[in-house]
């Protein structure tokens with residue numbers, strides 16, 4: 001196990017404010033990925049902090065059999081915000097658990113076992129989600145179940161061929177994140193919807209990275225005009241507090257089977273999620289992400305890079321030499337923190353509240369490094 005360390009001197013982050021992080025020596029960093037999309041409204045947003053403080057002093061925890069106002073409010077809120085008829089919410093503590101639940105629910109509701117997923121997909125590291133995750137390094141030696149069929153991402157015909165009367169679920173990211181920042185081609189999600197409708201399989205969209213406004217709409221599937229049967233969300237939902245959600249259509253929820261988790265819908269992460277959703281809506285951050293994402297992508301396209309891809313503020317930049325070398329230089333020489341997505345792709349996923357000036361600084365830094 002290793003952390004994500006730059007050079008000999010790891011950067012020890014001590015505090016955060018908006019799009020900035022500060023290390024123990026007082027240096028300021030611009031966060032274009034250090035928070036892994038977990039800070040959509042910026043670091044330590046005062047509304048989220050005060051909601052968490054208030055909830056922590058009122059009640060840290062009570063188990064899910066006892067309804068709490070906070071949990072009920074989050075159920076209602078997510079049901080109202082989710083696409084179309086998705087209105088049944090299961091809460092958990094991470095992205096992989098949200099997908100794990102989605103796969104269990106889909107298997108139970110369809111009474112089928114197999115799942116169709118895509119090459120280069122990332123859905124998490126617990127065994128069920130890992131079975132639908134492509135990278136061999138993550139799977140090696142873990143006796144991962146083999147009931148998932150992988151098809152090329154973006155190839156609608158291959159997907160339709162793979163889905164049949166034995167398929168419980170088709171599991172897709174609307175934009176592959178870890179797999180290199182690859183947006184679904186036009187019509188791909190709609191084709192997946194059709195394949196599921198024809199065979200009775202559940203369409204499960206993993207919006208753990210693309211959700212909550214990142215791509216310019218609250219959910220990336222809305223941009224494609226496609227409504228899944230199950231949508232999973234996590235990462236930024238609690239502004240960094242551990243919370244995920246699996247939002248299901250009635251036909252899935254009505255026959256979801258038995259599932260549970262002690263910490264499901266704990267009061268403090270729920271309070272953080274409600275405050276985060278408030279800020280997202282009040283500051284129209286989805287629209288802002290669409291606008292600023294367009295600006296970021298067009299500025300990046302001016303640089304000598306191989307490719308710029310993405311949607312909104314989920315952006316991949318393919319560089320000629322290794323991504324890690326560029327990331328190290330960005331961090332050490334320019335105080336810009338970003339992520340890799342494969343060997344040659346830099347991944348930018350800043351807080352949605354960034355400004356054009358922040359983008360100019362980031363693009364200038366990358367220009368310097370290139």
Ligand SMILES: *Cc1c(COP(=O)(O)O)cnc(C)c1O
Pocket residue numbers: 094095096097099122123124125173177178206207208209234235
């Ligand atoms: C991060 C991520 C996950 C896993 O979430 P964890 O909270 O790390 O378990 C699943 N799917 C996608 C698309 C992700 O980006």
